[in-house]
Amino acid sequence: QVTIVGSSNVDITALMARLPGPGETVLADSYQLSPGGKGANQALAAQLAGAATEFIGAVGNDSHSAIALGQLEDAGVKLDRVARTEQPTGVAIIQVDSAAENSIAVISGANSTVTAQAVQAAGAIEGILVLQGEIPASGIKAAMDGATQRIVLNLAPVIELDREYLLKANPLVVNEHEAALILQQLDGSETMSTEAEPVIAQKLMAHGLASLVITLGANGCLVAEQGSGIQQLPAVKVKAVDTTGAGDAFTGAVAARLANGDDLVQAAEFAGKFAALTVQAHGAQASYPRSLQNL
Ligand code: ADP
Numbered sequence: 001q002v003t004i005v006g007s008s009n010v011d012i013t014a015l016m017a018r019l020p021g022p023g024e025t026v027l028a029d030s031y032q033l034s035p036g037g038k039g040a041n042q043a044l045a046a047q048l049a050g051a052a053t054e055f056i057g058a059v060g061n062d063s064h065s066a067i068a069l070g071q072l073e074d075a076g077v078k079l080d081r082v083a084r085t086e087q088p089t090g091v092a093i094i095q096v097d098s099a100a101e102n103s104i105a106v107i108s109g110a111n112s113t114v115t116a117q118a119v120q121a122a123g124a125i126e127g128i129l130v131l132q133g134e135i136p137a138s139g140i141k142a143a144m145d146g147a148t149q150r151i152v153l154n155l156a157p158v159i160e161l162d163r164e165y166l167l168k169a170n171p172l173v174v175n176e177h178e179a180a181l182i183l184q185q186l187d188g189s190e191t192m193s194t195e196a197e198p199v200i201a202q203k204l205m206a207h208g209l210a211s212l213v214i215t216l217g218a219n220g221c222l223v224a225e226q227g228s229g230i231q232q233l234p235a236v237k238v239k240a241v242d243t244t245g246a247g248d249a250f251t252g253a254v255a256a257r258l259a260n261g262d263d264l265v266q267a268a269e270f271a272g273k274f275a276a277l278t279v280q281a282h283g284a285q286a287s288y289p290r291s292l293q294n295l
Pocket residue numbers: 175214215216217218220221235236237238240243245246247248250271272273275276279
């Protein structure tokens with residue numbers, strides 16, 4: 001089993017020739033409402049990758065909640081412990097221009113209520129726990145304190161988290177940029193490291209992490225485990241049309257395979273194939289494979 005404690009959002013994406021400047025109105029060509037939020041994306045990925053998955057989070061008492069949770073419900077993710085709050089369902093307002101440049105405003109809404117108190121009230125956490133950086137740090141820490149199995153931490157976005165909690169990650173799953181930011185946090189350094197990813201991986205591991213995966217987009221990922229060094233796994237060669245949600249697909253799939261007994265390298269290999277399928281279709285959750293036949 002996999003339990004995800006995290007965020008769920010509705011993404012409102014408007015497509016337009018160019019982004020508006022301050023004070024300006026532009027007419028957009030079209031818009032889409034789609035489910036998003038790293039927690040919800042990862043929950044869908046974990047379920048589709050073959051693990052019985054529960055999502056614990058919060059949505060509002062509003063019509064957006066049905067959009068935020070719809071795909072999870074259809075896929076059979078357990079949602080009994082998703083709270084309904086006074087705060088609205090989280091929303092990301094995304095503007096995309098014809099060159100695929102974007103500007104994004106996120107309103108956390110209900111996600112900001114997933115605090116220590118809310119997580120403790122939700123009760124026992126079963127199976128592998130998966131966390132991201134889109135809920136308050138107090139909620140993340142409370143979930144970690146309640147975990148009974150290994151913890152997959154995708155600290156995206158990178159928020160302040162005490163060292164002792166960061167080091168509970170097994171693995172920490174982050175992209176290159178996030179890896180450098182977390183190293184800066186752990187080093188207490190003024191500047192972000194610009195060193196090559198394997199060096200950053202080595203330095204992160206030297207802080208005492210049990211394991212680490214750094215995702216490298218089309219270059220695959222690095223897998224590091226205490227006592228067995230660092231290994232680079234290549235990505236599957238595919239024609240990418242939209243990489244939105246690829247990182248979340250990867251993290252959810254890693255957790256699912258760990259829950260099913262894979263070791264970390266096997267889980268990351270599978271997740272790479274799973275994520276490669278998602279970059280060949282548009283959208284985040286919409287691009288996740290509903291069948292594992294091609295894997
Ligand atoms: P994020 O979106 O969080 O920065 P990445 O871009 O590193 O995450 O992508 C996560 C994973 O998705 C990669 O490790 C890789 O396995 C897969 N992936 C991403 N982009 C591609 C691509 N162009 N081709 C094949 N696989 C990809």
